[in-house]
Amino acid sequence: MKTEHWLDDPRNVRKLWLGFLVVLALTVIAGAFVDLHPHFEIESWFGFNAAYGFVTCLLMIVGAKALGIFLKKPDTYYAKDERNE
Numbered sequence: 001m002k003t004e005h006w007l008d009d010p011r012n013v014r015k016l017w018l019g020f021l022v023v024l025a026l027t028v029i030a031g032a033f034v035d036l037h038p039h040f041e042i043e044s045w046f047g048f049n050a051a052y053g054f055v056t057c058l059l060m061i062v063g064a065k066a067l068g069i070f071l072k073k074p075d076t077y078y079a080k081d082e083r084n085e
Helices: 010-030 048-071 077-084
Strands: none
Touching: 010 048
8 A cells, every 4th residue: 555745745845835935035035134245246236146056056957957868778778688698
């Protein structure tokens, strides 16, 4: 008998998204009250660190998907070796 995971309930997933968005908003707002000591002018823009982190994460995901196209093996890749022995 398979028990359902707590993430299978769409209400819990919605709560997680809401929690993540609240934490993100709080970190962006906190940037207004903290002296960040920017090295470049662009770093002093409001919300730059959050935007930079988001874009960097997005590029890592896209890069990983692109690598997956070249590195992916078929599901039967290892089964071929077992049949040949």
